[in-house]
Amino acid sequence: MTKLSVNINKIATIRNARGANEPNVLKAAIDIQAFGAEGITVHPRPDGRHIRYQDVYDIKPIIKTEFNIEGYPTKEFIDMVKKVKPHQVTLVPDPPESLTSNAGWDTIKNKSFLQEVIGELSDAGIRTSIFINTDLDNIAHATKTNTDRIELYTEPYAAMYAKNKEEAIAPFIAAAELAKKIGLKINAGHDLSLENLKYFSEKIPFLSEVSIGHALICDALYFGLERTIKMYKQLLVK
Ligand code: PXP
Numbered sequence: 063m064t065k066l067s068v069n070i071n072k073i074a075t076i077r078n079a080r081g082a083n084e085p086n087v088l089k090a091a092i093d094i095q096a097f098g099a100e101g102i103t104v105h106p107r108p109d110g111r112h113i114r115y116q117d118v119y120d121i122k123p124i125i126k127t128e129f130n131i132e133g134y135p136t137k138e139f140i141d142m143v144k145k146v147k148p149h150q151v152t153l154v155p156d157p158p159e160s161l162t163s164n165a166g167w168d169t170i171k172n173k174s175f176l177q178e179v180i181g182e183l184s185d186a187g188i189r190t191s192i193f194i195n196t197d198l199d200n201i202a203h204a205t206k207t208n209t210d211r212i213e214l215y216t217e218p219y220a221a222m223y224a225k226n227k228e229e230a231i232a233p234f235i236a237a238a239e240l241a242k243k244i245g246l247k248i249n250a251g252h253d254l255s256l257e258n259l260k261y262f263s264e265k266i267p268f269l270s271e272v273s274i275g276h277a278l279i280c281d282a283l284y285f286g287l288e289r290t291i292k293m294y295k296q297l298l299v300k
Contacts, residue, residue: 064263064298067101067130068094068291069251069275071112078112087113090287091121097291101128103152103273105163108136115142122146130273132163132193135179144186151183152213152249152273154193163252166194166215169203176207184208191249196237205244211270212241213249219262220253227258231265238266249273256281260297267300 073090077083091102102125104113118131119142129148133139134156143151153176154163169176169192180190191211194200195218204212214234222230234250241248251273254262263269274294282290 063300064267064269065100065128065271066098066291066294066298067103067128067271067273068099068278069103069105069132069273070094071105071275072279074112074114074117078110087117088120088124092124093287094291095125095127097288098295099127099291101130101149101271101273103130103132103275105132105154106139106142107133108138118142118146122148128271130191130271132273140179140182143183143188147186147188150189150191150211152191152193153179153209163193163215164217166197166200167192167204169194169200169207173203173206176209180208184210194237196233198237198240201237201240201246202244204241204246209246211247211249213251213273214238215252216250216254216262217252220255220258223258223261227261231262234262235265238268242268253277256293256297259294263298263300272298 073085074087077085104118106113106115106118130150131143131148132152132154135153155167156163183190189210191213192209193215194212195215219230219234238248247270249271250269254272254274255277
């Protein structure tokens with residue numbers, strides 16, 4: 063069973079556009095769980111342009127499913143997640159000013175940095191996942207960082223899906239099979255959508271979790287949040 067974790071950053075982006083509390087991010091997180099999502103993901107950035115650090119503290123007590131916090135491991139970020147203690151932290155390598163995560167970790171170059179951060183999180187009882195591309199050397203070295211999971215960066219799959227889905231999925235199958243063989247659990251995310259999720263999930267049936275934000279919130283404009291979440295979950299049914 064692959065869990066659906068809904069990234070609620072975009073809901074905060076809409077709220078922040080007017081400065082008041084509409085839509086209410088906490089209510090959205092409660093409702094999204096009630097509608098069947100198995101997790102909530104947030105990605106606070108230092109400039110607070112969508113989810114803010116205060117949101118992260120406020121969301122934690124209302125989580126009944128799984129809480130995943132994504133981010134670049136600055137000292138401020140590490141201190142915050144150690145206080146919040148989510149179920150999972152997903153480490154991303156992008157600089158704070160990035161529009162969105164746009165690359166995976168180089169696990170060879172960053173081995174000792176990741177070992178240090180992951181050690182600290184694991185001492186705090188927090189599961190870790192690292193955002194990663196499909197390069198097999200990178201995947202092979204991911205175990206040396208002591209991470210529990212990897213999150214496959216699926217943007218290249220999504221970008222090529224319409225043109226040639228077999229070619230698009232091939233490096234992801236190879237990466238996922240290697241990761242499984244060396245004992246890593248596998249999450250996936252970025253640009254997954256109603257169009258491309260089913261094929262990804264069928265070809266890599268042992269995925270632990272997908273984290274989806276942008277496309278799901280866009281679909282909710284047309285179908286509503288409840289129906290949209292059910293539609294995404296349906297695509298994950300094996
Ligand atoms: N995974 C990571 C590490 C991300 O940074 C993001 C975007 O915040 C996602 C997954 C979700 O991507 P999308 O919003 O395209 O579904």
